[in-house]
Amino acid sequence: MADETSDVVVVGAGLIGLATAWRLAADGIQVTVCDPTPGSQTSSVAAGMLAPVTEVEFGEDELLALNLASVAAWPAFAEELEALTGQSAGLNRTGTLSVAYDIDDAAAIRRLADYQRRLGLEVEELTGRQTRKREPLLAAGVAAGVWVPGDHSVDNRQAVATLLKAAELTGVRIIRQRVTRILTTGTTAVGVELEDGTSLRAGQIIAAAGPWSAQLAGIPDELKVPVRPLKGEILRLRVPEAYRPALNHTVRATARGFAVYLVPRPGGELVVGATTSELGYDTRVLAGGVFALLRDARTVLPITDELELVETVAGLRPATPDNAPILGPSGLDGLLWATGHYRNGVLLTPITADVIAETVRTGVLPKLAEPFLAARFGAMPKVTR
Amino acid sequence: MADETSDVVVVGAGLIGLATAWRLAADGIQVTVCDPTPGSQTSSVAAGMLAPVTEVEFGEDELLALNLASVAAWPAFAEELEALTGQSAGLNRTGTLSVAYDIDDAAAIRRLADYQRRLGLEVEELTGRQTRKREPLLAAGVAAGVWVPGDHSVDNRQAVATLLKAAELTGVRIIRQRVTRILTTGTTAVGVELEDGTSLRAGQIIAAAGPWSAQLAGIPDELKVPVRPLKGEILRLRVPEAYRPALNHTVRATARGFAVYLVPRPGGELVVGATTSELGYDTRVLAGGVFALLRDARTVLPITDELELVETVAGLRPATPDNAPILGPSGLDGLLWATGHYRNGVLLTPITADVIAETVRTGVLPKLAEPFLAARFGAMPKVTR
Numbered sequence: 196m197a198d199e200t201s202d203v204v205v206v207g208a209g210l211i212g213l214a215t216a217w218r219l220a221a222d223g224i225q226v227t228v229c230d231p232t233p234g235s236q237t238s239s240v241a242a243g244m245l246a247p248v249t250e251v252e253f254g255e256d257e258l259l260a261l262n263l264a265s266v267a268a269w270p271a272f273a274e275e276l277e278a279l280t281g282q283s284a285g286l287n288r289t290g291t292l293s294v295a296y297d298i299d300d301a302a303a304i305r306r307l308a309d310y311q312r313r314l315g316l317e318v319e320e321l322t323g324r325q326t327r328k329r330e331p332l333l334a335a336g337v338a339a340g341v342w343v344p345g346d347h348s349v350d351n352r353q354a355v356a357t358l359l360k361a362a363e364l365t366g367v368r369i370i371r372q373r374v375t376r377i378l379t380t381g382t383t384a385v386g387v388e389l390e391d392g393t394s395l396r397a398g399q400i401i402a403a404a405g406p407w408s409a410q411l412a413g414i415p416d417e418l419k420v421p422v423r424p425l426k427g428e429i430l431r432l433r434v435p436e437a438y439r440p441a442l443n444h445t446v447r448a449t450a451r452g453f454a455v456y457l458v459p460r461p462g463g464e465l466v467v468g469a470t471t472s473e474l475g476y477d478t479r480v481l482a483g484g485v486f487a488l489l490r491d492a493r494t495v496l497p498i499t500d501e502l503e504l505v506e507t508v509a510g511l512r513p514a515t516p517d518n519a520p521i522l523g524p525s526g527l528d529g530l531l532w533a534t535g536h537y538r539n540g541v542l543l544t545p546i547t548a549d550v551i552a553e554t555v556r557t558g559v560l561p562k563l564a565e566p567f568l569a570a571r572f573g574a575m576p577k578v579t580r
Numbered sequence: 581m582a583d584e585t586s587d588v589v590v591v592g593a594g595l596i597g598l599a600t601a602w603r604l605a606a607d608g609i610q611v612t613v614c615d616p617t618p619g620s621q622t623s624s625v626a627a628g629m630l631a632p633v634t635e636v637e638f639g640e641d642e643l644l645a646l647n648l649a650s651v652a653a654w655p656a657f658a659e660e661l662e663a664l665t666g667q668s669a670g671l672n673r674t675g676t677l678s679v680a681y682d683i684d685d686a687a688a689i690r691r692l693a694d695y696q697r698r699l700g701l702e703v704e705e706l707t708g709r710q711t712r713k714r715e716p717l718l719a720a721g722v723a724a725g726v727w728v729p730g731d732h733s734v735d736n737r738q739a740v741a742t743l744l745k746a747a748e749l750t751g752v753r754i755i756r757q758r759v760t761r762i763l764t765t766g767t768t769a770v771g772v773e774l775e776d777g778t779s780l781r782a783g784q785i786i787a788a789a790g791p792w793s794a795q796l797a798g799i800p801d802e803l804k805v806p807v808r809p810l811k812g813e814i815l816r817l818r819v820p821e822a823y824r825p826a827l828n829h830t831v832r833a834t835a836r837g838f839a840v841y842l843v844p845r846p847g848g849e850l851v852v853g854a855t856t857s858e859l860g861y862d863t864r865v866l867a868g869g870v871f872a873l874l875r876d877a878r879t880v881l882p883i884t885d886e887l888e889l890v891e892t893v894a895g896l897r898p899a900t901p902d903n904a905p906i907l908g909p910s911g912l913d914g915l916l917w918a919t920g921h922y923r924n925g926v927l928l929t930p931i932t933a934d935v936i937a938e939t940v941r942t943g944v945l946p947k948l949a950e951p952f953l954a955a956r957f958g959a960m961p962k963v964t965r
Contacts, residue, residue, distance in 0.1 A: 430867075432867055433864075479818075479888040480888060480889050481885065481886060481887065481888060481889065482815075482817055482874055482877070482878070482884050482885055482886075482887050482888070482889045483878070483884070483885025483886060485870065485874065485889050486871070486874040486875065486878060486885065489867055489870065489871040489874070490871065490875075492867070493867070493868070493871060499867050499868070500866065500867055500868025500871065501866060501867075501868060502866065502867050503864040503865060503866060503867070504865050504866065504867045504870050504892060507889060507892070
């Protein structure tokens with residue numbers, strides 16, 4: 196069989212797959228990325244918050260360390276990308292304002308601020324009046340706020356377009372086909388099969404297929420990963436020039452107990468998200484999801500009513516049982532996971548690419564990533580590298 | 581100047597323009613219709629209710645007579661179209677249910693039902709329980725209903741596609757260009773100028789340009805018509821097969837004082853409309869409009885939340901000061917109006933086409949249309965035919 200070969204095959208051309216491919220190719224490694232529609236799924240739907248602080252939940256300390264390392268890596272990562280491609284990576288460093296609509300909401304964001312402060316994170320509690328001073332178009336009655344200077348955002352569509360260009364400039368080969376199967380010989384992954392029936396041999400395979408990672412055939416059942424699609428609807432609004440900027444910072448609001456975020460982009464786009472639905476691979480935009488997002492957005496930012504609704508879209512987060520990604524050895528020689536990034540894919544792109552590239556180069560998973568081995572879930576694949 | 585010529589030029593290829601052109605061409609008249617995007621504006625955005633009864637307002641008796649004549653003409657009109665083209669005209673004769681959400685809403689729909697009954701229209705008042713028996717997925721608390729067996733609906737997109745085909749089959753020539761000017765000689769309209777600068781001479785011009793009718797250059801100021809664009813946002817939802825039919829009839833609801841309508845189509849589409857905004861020719865879909873439609877739809881039909889939101893779109897109703905159309909002589913010989921149909925364009929398509937075709941043929945406006953002369957608005961053009 197005259198199969199084609201590559202040093203490394205990356206399954207999935209989202210942000211994670213493309214960044215990893217770019218890093219490896221920059222080291223002189225021959226890399227092929229397979230994806231039927233590069234950059235067009237979860238990476239394109241996301242809002243792009245870099246929120247190591249405002250996304251943290253009680254008890255997720257190891258994930259927080261990874262998040263903080265990655266947000267710290269973003270500026271240099273963006274600069275490198277921009278120097279190579281001559282186009283923006285979409286990083287927007289304007290900080291995040293947590294907003295509580297009523298006094299019950301205020302109690303909730305204060306509890307989280309306390310926890311964040313105990314973790315040594317930089318947060319500043321604000322009165323309602325101070326909150327509106329930072330964002331004058333917020334509802335008159337907002338009860339309180341928390342200023343989080345270290346949580347930024349990325350225009351994820353810009354980022355994925357720039358990463359695709361960077362990968363191509365660095366010699367990464369993109370095959371616009373779906374991988375249907377991981378090919379193995381004994382306990383070693385040796386290549387992938389594509390939807391047209393052809394195969395591609397590689398010494399190293401990186402599975403970065405997000406919520407589709409669990410569907411890859413050819414992996415023994417006991418080594419499959421518990422990644423599942425968690426649907427989210429999101430809206431893209433356009434702020435008319437006369438009202439710009441409607442917001443100066445990313446706003447994460449709790450509005451009568453409902454969470455909503457509003458992420459402004461320099462060009463007048465305002466991204467509003469996101470719903471959460473366990474509906475498998477269904478990406479229909481449901482009326483109830485759009486209703487809930489509009490209801491909560493206009494509660495905290497009344498001018499929402501006057502903004503153009505440009506797009507409604509649904510994507511699939513790659514969720515895991517503990518909300519943390521799955522990184523590194525899979526139990527099959529030659530197959531590494533880079534998946535399960537849940538809500539934090541944009542944030543974790545630089546650190547994931549570095550961690551996986553280093554593992555390929557050295558054969559050793561960096562210490563920072565050890566808590567995120569697939570082995571932590573039930574049937575324990577042994578770490579074979 | 582070697583201008584092209586046609587017996588009749590129709591300005592505008594919406595439902596009104598196409599139906600009129602078809603009727604004239606079927607009489608052996610040479611007809612040209614000019615429109616940059618046939619069938620794609622107001623005629624495509626509309627919901628397609630045939631609602632002579634449920635749309636009637638106190639005091640609009642002459643309009644009601646025209647509406648009733650046109651709804652009566654729809655079945656034969658649809659049959660003729662279907663026989664000619666071999667495709668559906670989109671008529672859906674399943675009646676309309678007026679629904680009142682709370683007791684204040686019930687008082688409002690009862691007052692209108694009384695008025696309708698005094699006009700001799702067929703309406704049947706229902707209790708909340710009777711209303712839900714006809715539409716079991718309505719909200720549990722709906723207070724009352726009125727059954728209106730004579731108000732139907734048309735799939736307007738299907739209708740305009742079928743009319744376009746009928747016009748072409750009958751020999752109507754379609755020029756995909758905007759008319760920029762009516763050409764006149766003294767007090768006679770003699771042709772039109774197109775956006776590419778060419779002219780088209782005709783013995784008879786019919787202005788059926790909906791909300792753009794007021795913008796036609798070349799018409800003396802005192803003969804211009806007071807048609808203005810009245811924006812409306814509308815949603816198209818898709819009912820999953822498991823829930824079909826979510827509704828059996830057109831539902832026109834009053835929900836906590838807000839009016840909303842839901843028009844089901846046989847294929848599972850559910851059209852929800854419509855907002856009303858005086859914003860000129862602006863067709864941006866605003867978040868506040870979509871929010872209001874979803875809020876009211878889910879109030880009366882809770883399952884709305886589970887339906888796919890397939891499309892949000894805004895169109896421009898051709899509104900007039902008295903909500904009635906402008907039909908017939910313009911004050912310029914050779915120019916007839918067929919515009920200003922406001923909310924009733926789909927409904928009034930058959931009667932408008934018949935009235936205008938008869939006027940062209942005989943030189944006399946049918947008596948039924950006399951209340952709708954442009955002359956009723958201020959500066960009185962004399963009736964010259």
